[in-house]
Amino acid sequence: MKFALIALRNLARHRRRTLLSMLVVAAGAIAVILTAGFVRFSFEGLREAIIHGGLGHLELTPAKTAGPTGPDRAAPPAFADWARVRAAAEATPHVLAAGAALYLTGVASKDDRSAAFVGVALEPDRERRMSLEVKLRGGANLSDSPPPAGEDQVLLGVGLARALGASPGDVVTVTAMTADGTLNALDTRVAGLVTSGLQELDARLLKTHLATGQRLLGTDRVSSIVVGLDDTARTEEAGDALARRLRDGSAEPLVITDWRARAPFYGQVRALYSGIFWFLGGIVFVLVCLATSNTLLMSVMERVREFGTLLAIGTSRGQVALMVVLEALWLGLAGGLAGDVLAALLVAAINRAGIEMPPPPGAAAGFPLQLAVRPADFVAVVGLMVLVLAVASVLPALRSVRLRIVDALGHV
Amino acid sequence: MCDVVRVSWAVAVTVSLSAPVRPSDPALDDLLRRSDLGALAPFSFRSRMRLTAGDKPPLDIEVWRKGESRTLVRLLGPREQGKYLLRLGSDLWFLAPGAKKPVRLGPAYRLRGSATLDDVLGRQYARDYRVEGAADEEGGLVALDLVARGPGVVYPAVRYVVRRATFKPVRAEYRLPSGKVATIVEFDQWSAGERPYARRLLVRDALHGGSTTSVDVLEVEERPVPDGLFDLADPAARRSLER
Numbered sequence: 143m144k145f146a147l148i149a150l151r152n153l154a155r156h157r158r159r160t161l162l163s164m165l166v167v168a169a170g171a172i173a174v175i176l177t178a179g180f181v182r183f184s185f186e187g188l189r190e191a192i193i194h195g196g197l198g199h200l201e202l203t204p205a206k207t208a209g210p211t212g213p214d215r216a217a218p219p220a221f222a223d224w225a226r227v228r229a230a231a232e233a234t235p236h237v238l239a240a241g242a243a244l245y246l247t248g249v250a251s252k253d254d255r256s257a258a259f260v261g262v263a264l265e266p267d268r269e270r271r272m273s274l275e276v277k278l279r280g281g282a283n284l285s286d287s288p289p290p291a292g293e294d295q296v297l298l299g300v301g302l303a304r305a306l307g308a309s310p311g312d313v314v315t316v317t318a319m320t321a322d323g324t325l326n327a328l329d330t331r332v333a334g335l336v337t338s339g340l341q342e343l344d345a346r347l348l349k350t351h352l353a354t355g356q357r358l359l360g361t362d363r364v365s366s367i368v369v370g371l372d373d374t375a376r377t378e379e380a381g382d383a384l385a386r387r388l389r390d391g392s393a394e395p396l397v398i399t400d401w402r403a404r405a406p407f408y409g410q411v412r413a414l415y416s417g418i419f420w421f422l423g424g425i426v427f428v429l430v431c432l433a434t435s436n437t438l439l440m441s442v443m444e445r446v447r448e449f450g451t452l453l454a455i456g457t458s459r460g461q462v463a464l465m466v467v468l469e470a471l472w473l474g475l476a477g478g479l480a481g482d483v484l485a486a487l488l489v490a491a492i493n494r495a496g497i498e499m500p501p502p503p504g505a506a507a508g509f510p511l512q513l514a515v516r517p518a519d520f521v522a523v524v525g526l527m528v529l530v531l532a533v534a535s536v537l538p539a540l541r542s543v544r545l546r547i548v549d550a551l552g553h554v
Numbered sequence: 555m556c557d558v559v560r561v562s563w564a565v566a567v568t569v570s571l572s573a574p575v576r577p578s579d580p581a582l583d584d585l586l587r588r589s590d591l592g593a594l595a596p597f598s599f600r601s602r603m604r605l606t607a608g609d610k611p612p613l614d615i616e617v618w619r620k621g622e623s624r625t626l627v628r629l630l631g632p633r634e635q636g637k638y639l640l641r642l643g644s645d646l647w648f649l650a651p652g653a654k655k656p657v658r659l660g661p662a663y664r665l666r667g668s669a670t671l672d673d674v675l676g677r678q679y680a681r682d683y684r685v686e687g688a689a690d691e692e693g694g695l696v697a698l699d700l701v702a703r704g705p706g707v708v709y710p711a712v713r714y715v716v717r718r719a720t721f722k723p724v725r726a727e728y729r730l731p732s733g734k735v736a737t738i739v740e741f742d743q744w745s746a747g748e749r750p751y752a753r754r755l756l757v758r759d760a761l762h763g764g765s766t767t768s769v770d771v772l773e774v775e776e777r778p779v780p781d782g783l784f785d786l787a788d789p790a791a792r793r794s795l796e797r
Contacts, residue, residue, distance in 0.1 A: 320633070322610060322613075323610040323667075326652065329654055
């Protein structure tokens with residue numbers, strides 16, 4: 143404790159050098175906090191965009207049409223007992239709502255233009271209760287109630303609408319293979335234009351009401367049931383609860399797939415960003431380490447006579463080295479705390495600035511930059527900076543213990 | 555040096571383009587003409603067929619045909635009421651009760667499994683193809699190598715295997731521009747009479763796992779067919795079929 147106080151006094155004596163070292167440490171802390179905030183914002187933003195963009199947290203699929211990444215979208219709809227399973231799912235804790243989904247592929251045509259589509263028929267009221275986002279770019283959303291025959295509506299991806307020359311209010315004929323393998327076609331009115339956020343998907347995307355999808359495919363079955371939860375963190379817990387509930391009550395074997403398995407893209411992005419983060423973190427670690435090590439070494443060199451005197455009056459070499467290390471630790475602590483304060487101010491400023499980021503590759507729109515920083519990050523960064531300074535102090539401490547008293551006392 | 559290569563290429567291309575078409579063998583042409591089911595079909599007729607493929611329920615269709623270029627396929631069954639495929643020349647249209655306007659389909663549209671409309675109704679071999687070569691096969695069969703006379707046909711080459719003694723086709727192998735076999739149609743169970751027809755066709759998809767579609771011809775009736783059935787804009791005549 144005594145040496146810790148002495149180390150602190152030493153830092154106070156050399157204010158200019160201490161301030162310089164603290165600035166280096168603080169800059170490193172700020173870099174780490176901002177990078178962590180950006181990476182976390184990217185992870186969380188992508189995760190919630192995937193889930194609320196239509197994937198939901200969990201998907202229940204009959205085993206015979208289930209694949210490792212969710213339902214086989216090309217297979218005919220096979221879920222017969224879906225209404226009862228949906229009710230059971232909605233009675234499970236943390237489930238906001240569960241909605242049936244029917245996957246469609248076919249050709250949409252208007253006048254002499256036609257384009258292939260990949261579509262989904264769903265229940266708009268339940269989609270809303272699940273907080274699944276419909277990014278309208280024109281017109282209106284689908285009506286909640288099932289449309290009567292002859293009044294079917296669709297939402298078209300902006301790219302698909304452009305290819306067809308269709309706008310809200312136009313009639314588009316939708317053609318698809320029925321569950322029996324024959325062709326069917328329906329006239330539908332374009333209710334609105336939507337974007338998925340991905341240009342390639344927007345060129346093929348079609349959404350419609352479940353009733354319209356079933357009418358088109360000539361079936362009363364669905365492909366799967368999508369489940370929305372109140373908290374993404376509870377996905378595993380809710381999945382287990384659902385599995386227990388459905389094990390006894392379901393007439394057909396079901397497979398429950400969580401959002402992560404259905405979005406391998408997320409795992410890839412996360413791995414890539416994590417790699418970038420650790421690489422940048424490593425660079426910051428080395429830079430701060432070198433800069434502070436240099437400063438500490440200079441400090442030792444400037445205080446050779448002081449250390450010689452201490453050794454001459456009986457202070458052990460270990461105690462001198464300890465003092466150098468403690469000074470470094472104090473620097474790490476103070477610099478880390480200063481970095482925390484400055485980083486907090488910067489994060490607040492950046493989040494308020496409303497900086498618009500350019501669209502990521504393949505995306506249809508940019509996004510506002512927000513840094514997602516947590517209190518734990520500030521604590522961790524201080525710990526990291528103390529560790530960095532501990533490493534940086536090794537060389538100066540070794541230098542101080544190798545001093546010869548006679549030479550040190552005569553050092554100019 | 556470059557100019558020499560360029561000129562050599564130009565000469566080679568010119569020579570190849572201007573090479574005369576090999577005159578065909580009259581005996582082989584006659585064999586093709588006499589075994590061409592498409593050309594031998596009645597001018598106008600009604601037919602009923604059943605297509606079966608995989609685990610899907612069988613699809614029953616009624617075919618109305620007048621001349622070479624007009625064909626109406628009515629899909630039968632309670633769920634298919636009011637659905638038609640209309641072939642006018644090289645255009646194929648789908649008509650459904652839920653859609654006011656006809657939907658244009660590609661010529662390779664598959665009725666069921668791997669069977670296209672042309673696979674089911676037969677092609678006009680003598681009209682659309684010329685005999686490029688022939689080879690004898692075991693069992694009194696002759697394999698005619700047919701090449702399309704011009705662009706616009708789905709398959710540029712066909713190997714048409716015919717029984718020489720009876721002029722009845724046994725098998726047709728449809729080839730893609732790459733030379734790869736896309737579809738194989740086997741003709742089986744011949745009817746008796748003045749205009750024989752294969753009562754069963756087996757259509758095999760040679761590209762995608764070799765799945766087979768069976769086409770059973772249940773009925774063929776030579777009869778006049780009203781022009782109104784082929785009117786793309788006016789469904790009145792077709793409605794009379796639904797009653």
